Amino acid sequence: MSIPSTLNITTAADAVELVKSGDRVFIQGTAMTPTELVDALCDRYQELKNVEFIHIHTEGVAKYAEAPYNESFQTNSCFVGGNVRKNVNSRSGGYIPVFLSEIHLLFRRNILPLDVALIQVSPPDKHGYCSLGTSVDIALPAVQTAKKVIAQINPQVPRTHGDGIIHVSEIDQAIMVDRPIMLHEERPMTMVEKKIGYFVSSLIENGATLQMGIGNIPNAVLLNLNNHQRLGVHTEMFSDGLLPLIERGIVTGEEKKIKTGKIVTCFAVGSQKLYDFVDDNPFVDFKEAAFTNDTALIRANPKVTAINSAIEIDLTGQICADTIGKYQFSGVGGQMDFMRGATLSEGGKAIIAMPSITNKGISKITSFLQPGAGVTTTRAHVHHVVTEYGVVDLFGKNLLQRAKALISIAHPDHRERLEKEAAERFGL
Known part of the structure; x- marks a missing residue:
């Protein structure tokens, strides 16, 4: 896999140094949740204060919604999944009632301006374009409006067709991971x-x-x-x-x-x-x-x-x-x-x-x-x-x-x- 020289590849710990106290951070959701970046950011909970996470449904363990991390990180969710449900219904979290069709307006109209976007993408193609994979939803407007973009590049991310592509020049820091994206297992039908x-x-x-x-x-x-x-x-x-x-x-x-x-x-x-x-x-x-x-x-x-x-x-x-x-x-x-x-x-x-x-x-x-x-x-x-x-x-x-x-x-x-x-x- 050839990585363009313009792309800054580093460790997860170094990549999330871009996040500062008081920042509003977007997390890409569903199967594309960038768990490695989120966990690395949570590891900084003792030095960071008042960092706000905004997202729709995310997969995996949301450490930032649990003690002691929730003393430094606040959840402001636009759609509540099981991993943040307890937090959202407590004093350390929040829920924004909003249609999925209108969340992009919160970013594009600077109602909730984003300081950093954490995303997971496919490796770049020969032209330097990465795919947002299976979660374009509100991730695309988040990437287009955030001041800084941190990406984890994963060769197991599907390269999907449509509008969910970003150029490596839009990525400020990147890490490399190689794991399956989140799977959803079906239960028996009643x-x-x-x-x-x-x-x-x-x-x-x-x-x-x-x-x-x-x-x-x-x-x-x-x-x-x-x-x-x-x-x-x-x-x-x-x-x-x-x-x-x-x-x-x-x-x-x-x-x-x-x-x-x-x-x-x-x-x-x-x-x-x-x-x-x-x-x-x-x-x-x-x-x-x-x-x-x-x-x-x-x-x-x-x-x-x-x-x-x-x-x-x-x-x-x-x-x-x-x-x-x-x-x-x-x-x-x-x-x-x-x-x-x-x-x-x-x-x-x-x-x-x-x-x-x-x-x-x-x-x-x-x-x-x-x-x-x-x-x-x-x-x-x-x-x-x-x-x-x-x-x-x-x-x-x-x-x-x-x-x-x-x-x-x-x-x-x-x-x-x-x-x-x-x-x-x-x-x-």
Whole structure:
């Protein structure tokens, strides 16, 4: 591997010397989390003060969110993962409610100017360009606006097509690592998830443009699309579930209007097979989140079918997808971007798919959202709701009609109680 002489290769400890007390530091997320650089920076916790980390979901152990490091480093997360959840819900961390489509504005408009960006990239090509790999999302605007960029160069980073490329001249310090990027392992699919996947798949038409997340419910949906044709993908992220449909020629993108014939995404998380698939593959176009999650671009595609989930939904259709009561569990993300884009698309469908109950048997369809719960998606934006008990469409229904529809797909153990609470709520 030939490294341009203009690139300053050093150790992780020396590279992070660029970070000073009081700096705001961006961390690239998901599978591309630059763990070696982050850990090296954490090793300086005794000499640094008031360093702020800003990021979306990151993988691996977040040392900076734990004692004693959190005395010197503060988390300001735009999307909360399990590794920072406890910190974000304490006095030493914070969460910024923001659409994924708008995070770039925090950097580009100097609302939250970045002093340093920590990233992981592929080795440079013969022209000196590195790839941001599987996480272009908000990493690209972070690199373009940060005063200093520190990169770990990893030959196992996929070289992805699209906009996620930076020149070595934009990198101030670099280190060399050689390890697989973060993998996401799938868990066994439950019968409930299979039923939900079947119901959701019944709503998807030939020629539809899909948006889906990661997890067993999206994968269960995709398992039921083997007889579909001419599907397209315009999504903020995708995972392994799409690969069989691509291999069978079901996902072609030929009817899409935005980037016809290509999968459009801003990040990907999954297995090594997925990363091998996106490596040097022009079929997959990685864009920043400001593009993938732009409602105007989403709606331009035909039959956009957006599949999202919820922590709970009240009887009027309000969706909470990022908190458990007042406890910040995840983030707003791109749900609203795609829900709105789908409903405005010609023939589009916005779908909320979720089990009827939690693992503890608590109904996810409730009379009222829990105290402190955030409304991720308003009741005016919610159309199709799916559980393992069926599908309802709330569009055009009044509050009482919505309540009756949602109760019909609630878990049978909770329907009688919900009916009584609905009667009391609506004065019947």
